[in-house]
Amino acid sequence: xxxxxxxxxxxxxxxxxxxxxxxxxxxxxxxxxxxxxxxxxxxxxxxxxxxxxxxxxxxxxxxxxxxxxxxxxxxxxxxxxxxxxxxxxxxxxxxxxxxxxxxxxxxxxxxxxxxxxxxxxxxxxxxxxxxxxxxxxxxxxxxxxxxxxxxxxxxxxxxxxxxxxxxxxxxxxxxxxxxxxxxxxxxxxxxxxxxxxxxxxxxxxxxxxxxxxxxxxxxxxxxxxxxxxxxxxxxxxxxxxxxxxxxxxxxxxxxxxxxxxxxxxxxxxxxxxxxxxxxxxxxxxxxxxxxxxxxxxxxxxxxxxxxxxxxxxxxxxxxxxxxxxxxxxxxxxxxxxxxxxxxxxxxxxxxxxxxxxxxxxxxxxxxxxxxxxxxxxxxxxxxxxxxxxxxxxxxxxxxxxxxxxxxxxxxxxxxxxxxxxxxxxxxxxxxxxxxxxxxxxxxxxxxxxxxxxxxxxxxxxxxxxxxxxxxxxxxxxxxxxxxxxxxxxxxxxxxxxxxxxxxxxxxxxxxxxxxxxxxxxxxxxxxxxxxxxxxxx
Numbered sequence: 416x417x418x419x420x421x422x423x424x425x426x427x428x429x430x431x432x433x434x435x436x437x438x439x440x441x442x443x444x445x446x447x448x449x450x451x452x453x454x455x456x457x458x459x460x461x462x463x464x465x466x467x468x469x470x471x472x473x474x475x476x477x478x479x480x481x482x483x484x485x486x487x488x489x490x491x492x493x494x495x496x497x498x499x500x501x502x503x504x505x506x507x508x509x510x511x512x513x514x515x516x517x518x519x520x521x522x523x524x525x526x527x528x529x530x531x532x533x534x535x536x537x538x539x540x541x542x543x544x545x546x547x548x549x550x551x552x553x554x555x556x557x558x559x560x561x562x563x564x565x566x567x568x569x570x571x572x573x574x575x576x577x578x579x580x581x582x583x584x585x586x587x588x589x590x591x592x593x594x595x596x597x598x599x600x601x602x603x604x605x606x607x608x609x610x611x612x613x614x615x616x617x618x619x620x621x622x623x624x625x626x627x628x629x630x631x632x633x634x635x636x637x638x639x640x641x642x643x644x645x646x647x648x649x650x651x652x653x654x655x656x657x658x659x660x661x662x663x664x665x666x667x668x669x670x671x672x673x674x675x676x677x678x679x680x681x682x683x684x685x686x687x688x689x690x691x692x693x694x695x696x697x698x699x700x701x702x703x704x705x706x707x708x709x710x711x712x713x714x715x716x717x718x719x720x721x722x723x724x725x726x727x728x729x730x731x732x733x734x735x736x737x738x739x740x741x742x743x744x745x746x747x748x749x750x751x752x753x754x755x756x757x758x759x760x761x762x763x764x765x766x767x768x769x770x771x772x773x774x775x776x777x778x779x780x781x782x783x784x785x786x787x788x789x790x791x792x793x794x795x796x797x798x799x800x801x802x803x804x805x806x807x808x809x810x811x812x813x814x815x816x817x818x819x820x821x822x823x824x825x826x827x828x829x830x831x832x833x834x835x836x837x838x839x840x841x842x843x844x845x846x847x848x849x850x851x852x853x854x855x856x857x858x859x860x861x862x863x864x865x866x867x868x869x870x871x872x873x874x875x876x877x878x879x880x881x882x883x884x885x886x887x888x889x890x891x892x893x894x895x896x897x898x899x900x901x902x903x904x905x906x907x908x909x910x911x912x913x914x915x916x917x918x919x920x921x922x923x924x925x926x927x928x929x930x931x932x933x934x935x936x937x938x939x940x941x942x943x944x945x946x947x948x949x950x951x952x
Contacts, residue, residue, distance in 0.1 A: 455924075455950045457633040460655045461644035462919065463939045465613065469596025472584035473542040476596070479840075479938035481945065483618065484525075485584025485601030486626070488516055488535070489577065491841065493931045493944075495743050497577055497883070500626075501530065501585060501602070507881045511572025516580070518563045523623045524587045525606040532559035537588040539567070550844065551579065572879045574886035575844040582842075604629050604946050614638060627946045636939070648920045655927070655941070656920045660729040667920055674916040675941065677933035678742060678839035680735045681800055682911035683788065685711050685833050686863045694856055699831040700864060704786045707779075709766030710813065711907035716762065717811050718804055719754035723913050727799045731918055735911035737846075737894055737902055741932055743883070744843045746891035749902035759811045770812055777812035785814035789828060790835040792819030797835045800912055829862040839914070839935040843883070843890055847874045850893065850901045850908065865908040870901050917941065924951050 470476045472485050488502040505516040522530040536559045543551035553576070555568045569576060590600045599607055604626060605618040616636040620629050639647060644656040648667050656670075663672060686702035693699055704710055720734030733740065736749045752758075768777040768784060777784040788805065790797040798819060805815035815833075825834055836859070838845060848854045851874050852866035870893050877889035894902045901908050917933050919941060928947030933940040 456631055457635070458631050458655070458925070458948075459635045459637065459653045460939075460942075461637040461639040461647055461653045462655055462657045462941050463936065465616075465638040466938070470599040470607065471596035472586060473538060473591075474545050474596065476599075477584050477938065478582045479934050479936075480940040481943040482582075482584030482601070482603060483605050483939075483942065483945070484599045484603045484607055485586060486522070486603045487582065487584055488518075488580040490581050491931075493929050495841065495931070497581065501535075502580075505577075505580075509881075511574075511879065511881045512569050514567040514569070514576060514580075515560070516565045516567070518565065519625065520563060522602050522625050524590070524600050524602050525621050525623060526587070526590060526600050527623070528587055528589060530585060530587070530602050531562045532565045533562075534588050535559070535565045535585055537591070538583065538585045541586075541591070542583060572881065574878055574880040574883055575842060575847075577883060578842040578844065605634065608633075629946045630949045634945075645920070654922045654925055657941075658918050658920055660727075660731045660916075660918060663729050663731055663918055669923055670920040671923055673919045673921050673927070673930075674731050675919070675930045675933050676733060676741065677914055677917050677936075678739055678841075679837065679915045679917065679933060679935045680738055680740070680839045680911055681797060681835060681837050681913050681915065682735060682738070682909045683714075683804070683833050683835055684829075684863050684909050685907075686831055687711070687865045687906070687908055688863075690831060694830065698827050700856070702786055702831055702833070703782055704784060705833055705863075707766060708907060709762050709768065710784065711910065712903065713759035713762045713811060714804075714808055714813065715903040715907050715910045716751065716753055717756045717759035718807050718910060718912065720912055722754065722807075723800060723803055727796070727803060728913060728915060731916035733914045733916075735914045737911060738838050738840075738849055738909075739843065739846060740911075740914055742841070742843075744846065744877075744887050744890035746894040746900075746902070748891075749894050749900075749904060751903050756811050763812065768812065775809075775812065776814050784812055785816065786833060787816045787818050788833045788835060789818050789820050789825050791822055791825065796915070797837070801835050804910075804912065826859075829859070830856060830864060834862065837935065841934050843877070843886070846890060846893070847878060850874065863908060865901065865906065867899065867901065867906055869896070869899055870906075925949075926951055 466476055468474055470484055472482050476482060487500050489497050490500045492498050501518055503517045503519055507514055524530055536557045539557045543554050553570050553573050555570045557567050560566045587600050604621055604624045606621045608619050609617040619633050641659045645658045645662050647653045648656040648670055685705040687706055688701040689703050689706045690701040692701060724732040739745045768779045771778045788801050790801045801817045805817050808815055848860040850865055852871050854860040855864040873889045873893035877886040880886040894900045895904045899905045921927060926949045928944045
């Protein structure tokens with residue numbers, strides 16, 4: 416305990432010194448003085464980690480939240496509908512291959528240069544060539560048809576392409592050099608002033624921003640761990656602090672706890688093919704136990720998801736049934752009645768699983784109902800979930816061996832062992848990547864080598880539609896069409912467990928607007944609506 420407090424003391428020392436250095440003030444911002452209330456135009460946030468690769472959208476910055484310094488062609492509203500941002504409109508050709516986007520004429524980068532179609536074409540061409548996490552493999556070419564018109568040509572129709580347009584910030588062609596990630600220039604609501612790596616980031620409102628002017632003139636982001644962020648909140652040193660569920664019951668005077676629902680999910684992926692094959696790199700594929708759908712279905716039905724939320728997340732979360740619960744492309748029919756060990760035992764018995772030797776573990780021929788469940792050893796939440804699930808499943812006769820591993824070890828074993836993963840995106844393409852046979856064994860996608868021809872057909876039909884709205888019915892059928900699907904009602908390729916609420920301590924006088932369902936925790940999704948934030952006296 417003494418060591419922990421020492422860590423907090425050091426962290427708080429940094430908080431105050433960082434504020435003094437960054438803001439040029441004689442004392443840190445507090446929550447108590449009348450002067451601060453009247454002149455509150457600056458915020459201090461501790462809402463997440465530091466982007467390791469900087470702030471370059473062509474290599475992935477901003478894909479899990481607002482790019483902050485850059486603006487995008489379109490953006491999602493609070494209901495996940497598409498609204499124009501830099502774009503004034505877009506059209507998709509009848510064959511779904513040509514996307515033509517027209518641009519506003521009043522946009523400048525923060526260095527005064529106008530934003531043109533050349534900048535847009537350069538941004539996407541560069542992102543496609545970067546080989547980064549931005550998925551532009553389907554982009555054949557992008558060109559500036561005129562100064563205010565951009566034409567994208569796709570190799571195949573892709574209804575999810577609009578999501579790429581909503582998350583890729585536009586960079587200036589004339590100023591996109593090797594150091595851009597550390598010194599970004601954009602047309603977004605804020606511009607970077609100072610970045611002290613490992614410590615803090617200071618941004619100021621962009622006076623040339625064409626959109627709604629932000630209320631706050633300056634924001635300082637502190638790169639603190641969750642415990643240190645909580646300590647900083649108690650000390651009155653931050654206006655918003657991201658905290659873990661374990662600290663959610665502790666009251667901080669002057670601050671309120673805000674819980675934001677998310678699709679930041681945790682779930683178990685099962686190898687669904689028998690053992691025997693290997694990848695080109697020599698990693699084993701398949702598991703004879705989890706390849707039996709009865710095992711996967713029984714686990715899905717026996718596990719108590721609400722119990723996991725209440726017991727491990729202090730109630731701050733929701734049961735998870737897919738990777739996209741609550742999003743427009745989610746099928747509510749995937750919700751199952753769980754915490755039902757009796758039903759799970761029936762499923763196993765009907766599939767021929769019996770406890771022949773009386774040791775509490777079921778057998779079927781030469782097979783014994785036991786397997787390993789891997790989790791990243793550094794992740795306490797996933798460790799707790801893995802242990803809890805193993806305990807819940809043991810009474811139905813399945814033994815799960817919980818093992819903490821490094822990511823390198825997990826990557827080499829994830830095709831043959833169950834793994835506790837976390838996903839969650841506002842892009843329905845993630846659903847395709849997790850369940851399509853075409854992505855089996857590709858990076859971390861579909862590690863269990865799941866394949867269902869009917870599901871594959873639905874996924875392809877969803878991609879091939881011209882709009883997101885037209886694709887919705889196919890995304891939902893891929894999950895469950897009444898007879899088959901990848902969800903627990905069908906093939907049960909995963910046992911999704913929980914969606915983790917994102918928790919923030921927020922100054923009582925700060926209005927952070929209406930937060931929509933957050934994606935996975937990378938980036939700073941809480942600032943996605945930063946121009947809506949206000950200070951109320």
